[in-house]
Amino acid sequence: MIEYAIGLDLGGTNLRAAAISFEGRILDQISGRTNLSEGRDAVIDDMVESIRTLRDRQEGRFAGAGIGVPGFIELDKGFIVGSNNLPALENFPLRDEIENRLGAPVVLENDANAAALGEKWMGAGRNVQHLVLLTLGTGIGGGIIHHGRILHGFVGMAGELGHITVSPNGNPCGCGNFGCLEKHASASAIGAMGRLLGLGETVTSREVYELAKQGNERALMIFQQMGSALGIAIANLVNIFNFPLYLLAGGPLPAWDYFAPTMIEEVQRRSYSYRHTKTVISKADLGDLSGLYGAAYLPFLTQSLKNI
Numbered sequence: 001m002i003e004y005a006i007g008l009d010l011g012g013t014n015l016r017a018a019a020i021s022f023e024g025r026i027l028d029q030i031s032g033r034t035n036l037s038e039g040r041d042a043v044i045d046d047m048v049e050s051i052r053t054l055r056d057r058q059e060g061r062f063a064g065a066g067i068g069v070p071g072f073i074e075l076d077k078g079f080i081v082g083s084n085n086l087p088a089l090e091n092f093p094l095r096d097e098i099e100n101r102l103g104a105p106v107v108l109e110n111d112a113n114a115a116a117l118g119e120k121w122m123g124a125g126r127n128v129q130h131l132v133l134l135t136l137g138t139g140i141g142g143g144i145i146h147h148g149r150i151l152h153g154f155v156g157m158a159g160e161l162g163h164i165t166v167s168p169n170g171n172p173c174g175c176g177n178f179g180c181l182e183k184h185a186s187a188s189a190i191g192a193m194g195r196l197l198g199l200g201e202t203v204t205s206r207e208v209y210e211l212a213k214q215g216n217e218r219a220l221m222i223f224q225q226m227g228s229a230l231g232i233a234i235a236n237l238v239n240i241f242n243f244p245l246y247l248l249a250g251g252p253l254p255a256w257d258y259f260a261p262t263m264i265e266e267v268q269r270r271s272y273s274y275r276h277t278k279t280v281i282s283k284a285d286l287g288d289l290s291g292l293y294g295a296a297y298l299p300f301l302t303q304s305l306k307n308i
């Protein structure tokens with residue numbers, strides 16, 4: 001009998017869910033209907049409804065649901081304690097509520113951690129046991145996989161790599177720090193630098209990329225700045241972890257050729273272990289499916305822990 005789990009990815013504006021088999025095959029996939037601004041009950045109804053719909057369409061043994069959410073998670077309690085996008089879901093027993101309604105195991109996880117696990121399971125990290133993933137978006141999310149499992153820290157908040165300091169007196173960040181990686185290398189940061197450098201009052205990271213392709217010097221400089229910030233952060237990660245693989249994902253990835261040379265140069269300059277090992281820095285494989293894969297893998301992982 002086929003065994004499957006359901007992964008749910010709660011994004012900034014909508015949710016997606018997929019039924020995925022234990023072998024890693026996507027069996028079915030849907031998008032939610034609720035706008036996340038409609039408040040807690042509507043969002044939870046939509047999450048439960050999406051999972052039920054997928055479950056009703058499947059035959060086979062349902063291992064449970066994994067849910068990836070943007071924000072800080074208290075793992076033991078199954079709470080979201082801090083989230084820019086989902087304030088309505090904060091400080092509420094989200095995991096237990098959904099678990100009770102479904103009558104099946106539910107695992108709550110930070111979305112970038114889930115994405116890193118997805119890349120380990122079915123993506124660019126298939127052949128390694130340890131990796132770091134950085135997802136470049138509105139902010140920068142991070143996930144650390146050690147011995148095939150998510151590194152959580154003591155509460156569940158490890159891997160907040162977007163808030164590594166890359167410039168001691170850099171741009172202020174919502175987290176309270178200055179010069180966080182995500183203020184210098186996210187898609188939002190690229191747009192902000194573009195506006196600051198007079199590329200247009202509403203210029204987006206995508207448009208800065210188009211300008212770079214046309215040889216615009218200010219646009220090219222922005223990607224060098226971004227590469228430098230990423231390189232500083234990744235050099236720190238290489239020096240801390242000595243992992244074989246560091247992956248980047250997200251909207252700005254098409255601009256790889258414009259930011260990666262500076263990034264690699266910076267890592268080389270700042271990391272002895274990078275220079276003396278076969279450490280790989282590359283693009284993630286699964287695009288926007290990594291979070292769904294990782295979320296779906298969570299119930300399988302929990303199960304195997306219980307079996308031990």
Ligand SMILES: [Zn+2]
Pocket residue numbers: 162163173174175176177180
């Ligand atoms: Zn920060």
